[in-house]
Amino acid sequence: MKSKIYKFPKNNIKVMSKKITLVLAFIGMITLQSCTVNEDNGNGIDNDTIAEVFEYGNVNFLPNSYSVVLTFPHSIPSSDMVLVYRLSGTFQGEDVWKPLPETYYFADGTLDLRYDYDFTRFDTQINMEGFDLASVSAGYRLNQIFRVVVIPGFFGKNSQVDFNDYNAVIRAYQIDESKIVKVQ
Structure with missing residues (x-):
């Protein structure tokens, strides 16, 4: 009995690659955005900094x-x-x-x-x-x-x-x- 190898069409691989890249870019943007939060509450003092x-x-x-x-x-x-x-x-x-x-x-x-x-x-x-x-x-x-x-x-x-x-x-x-x- 001869086994059959299934081949994905080239278009599906490109689509999956683009989706994975898009998900990774989205995660990266969320991560970088969380680093820019400034908690000074408008008083000019950074309240999450410890003196x-x-x-x-x-x-x-x-x-x-x-x-x-x-x-x-x-x-x-x-x-x-x-x-x-x-x-x-x-x-x-x-x-x-x-x-x-x-x-x-x-x-x-x-x-x-x-x-x-x-x-x-x-x-x-x-x-x-x-x-x-x-x-x-x-x-x-x-x-x-x-x-x-x-x-x-x-x-x-x-x-x-x-x-x-x-x-x-x-x-x-x-x-x-x-x-x-x-x-x-």
């Missing part, structure tokens, strides 16, 4: 350089924006956070001291600057507390957030203060 805060306590500025390096718990993307705040006291039971750079002057108007900072993907360096730092009160040099706020992406510069107001930053970027990373 974070690192707190450093017991920071001391010593006479060797009046500078400290605060190492991040993990590296951050190079596009991230870093803000640094110093705990300057309390008012009506609430912490008062001052943004860096922060400057204090003598009564005659000359510079007493200044806190300033720079940062990399791995750390931030805080510098205490002034003319006679050895005579500055220990209340400004020892046991300082700093919070480093990391805002992902460069979008922060275009937002309407007042970066001088720590509480406004925390609200705007929906940072849960119970999740602040305390670094020693």
